[in-house]
Amino acid sequence: MSDSHVVVLGAGLGGTIAAYEIRDALKGKARVTVVNKGEDYWFVPSNPWVAVGWREPEAIRVHLPPVMQKRGIAYSSVGAAKVHPTENRVELLDGSAIDYDYLVIATGPDLAYDEIPGFGPDGHTQSICHTDHAAAAHAKFEELCANPRPIVVGAAQGASCYGPAYEMAMVLDTELKRRKIRDKVPMTFVTPEPYIGHLGLDGVGDTKSTLESEMRERHIKWLTNTRVTSVEDGVLHAEEVNDDGSVKKAHDLDFGWAMLLPAFRGVSAVQGIDGLSNPRGFILTDKHQRNPTYRNIFALGVCIAIPPTGPTPLPVGVPKTGFMIESMVTAIAHNLKQIHAGEEPTHEATWNAICLADFGDGGVAFVAKPQIPPRNTNWSASGKWVHLAKIGFEKYFLRKVRKGESEPFYEKLALHVLGIKKLRFD
Structure with a gap:
């Protein structure tokens, strides 16, 4: 199988490093093309810092076409309109199309702000x-x-x-204190999680008590098991529910600034395709990150379908964290290499999680192996060192993207930045 064409759809955290790793794994055996809407990679984990002025957007941007060209990867910034899996073709937004032999979907999510009246950056809340x-x-x-x-x-x-919601709350608290106006700004944390620190993972280590303690220390009130019903200018309407889902209490929360993370769904390019995506538009994959219906399609990252960790009164999804995504990338690269050698794919993602939640003047780190319980490793810790580690994480990951490096990064983060060498990630 020579000169096949692998198309990577999306150039976020997962898609960018997937292009690098797949290129290295299939060098001389396949062409690699990245299809993305726009020419830039943005380091999304730093967005809470952007929101309070600690980072300028330009500082976390990587212009991708020159990097991709240097790595021998073709790049299209037109964006995808629709995937046509029965035709092995991606229709682009300008009406043209790209054919593929193998497709790797790494689009990230569509943001479902429209599901709540008045919600989101086109409504009355920030993002x-x-x-x-x-x-x-x-x-x-x-x-x-x-x-x-x-x-x-x-x-x-x-x-x-x-994680970013908790980060945003703590970073806001830190910045308001620096400006000496925290006493004038009451803050409320609203979440569908059944308890603080659930994180969509039923907690990791002692995240429940750690995050509750942190929020008490910072005088941040919270509402759990709470759904947002609508948003008006300056007022968020929400319902706190009981364990059976019935309404416990309605809340009308006044605000001068509000940011709540939305539900995700699959992007329009992959929605409504029988056998490829579920009703929510997330890509269906097997343990090899391969679609069961269209065997030449793989997927990774936020766009894939993962069931929740267990029942909760309100819908609480499972996060796809960086280490988890990186392990999906590596599995796909190795599996494509096996397929091009005439073998069946055998590699599986580890789905471990390493997360740094920065609080501006400290933070919480946790390790979950695997990410979805029950786990072999279930660890969390807090301290000022987490803030410094997050700065290092930003620096080194941006360097990796700018240089087109394909070597996996998150294990290095665990072993060197966090300094938890007693934990193994094989």
Whole structure:
């Protein structure tokens, strides 16, 4: 099998490093093309810092076409309109198309702000899901600082990424204290999680008591088991529910600045394709990251379907964290190498999790092996060192993307940045 064509759809955290690793694994055996909407990679984990002015957007941007060209990877910035798996073709937004022999879907999510009236950056709340959203949130934050009012932070029902919500709340607290106006800004954390520190993972280590203690120390009130029903200018309407899902209490929360993470769904290019995606638009994959129906399609990252860890009164999704995504990338690269050698794929992602939640003046780190319980390793810790580790993480990952390096990064993070050499990640 020579000169086959592998198309990577998406150039976020997963898609970018997938292109690098697949290129190295299949060098001389396949062409690699990246299809992405736009020419830039943005380091999304730094968006909470952008929202309070600690980072300029340009500092966390990588212009991808020159890097891809240097690595021998073709790049299209047009964006995908629709995947046609029966035709092995990706239709692009300009009406053209790219044929493929193998497709790796790494699109990330579509943000479902429209599912709640008045929600999101086109409504009355801010967002840190994209860097341009975070830059707009910073402008609104400066307005808040000039005219202090309450803040509401958290996540909406169905969200599957909770770490950034906790980070945003703590970073806001830290910055408001630096400006000496924290006493003028009451803050409430709203989440569908059944308890603080659930994180979509039923907790990791002692995250429940650690995060509760942190929020008490910072005078951040919280509402768990809470759904957002609608948002008006300056007022968030929510319902706190009982364990059976019945309404316990309605809340009308005044705010001058609000940011809640939305539920995710699959992007329009893959929605409604029988056998490829589920009703929510997430890609169906087997243990080899391969679609069961279309065997030449693989998928990784936030766009894949993962069932929740267990029943909760409100929908609480499972996060796809960086180490987990990186292990999916490596499995796909090795499996494609096996397929090109005429073998059946055997590699599986480890789905371990290493997370750094930065709080501006400290933070919480946790390791879950595997990410979904029950686990062989279930560890969490907190301290000022986490903030420094997050800065190092940003620096080294951006360097990896800018240089086109394919060597896996997160295990290095575990062994060297966190300094937890007693933990193994094989």
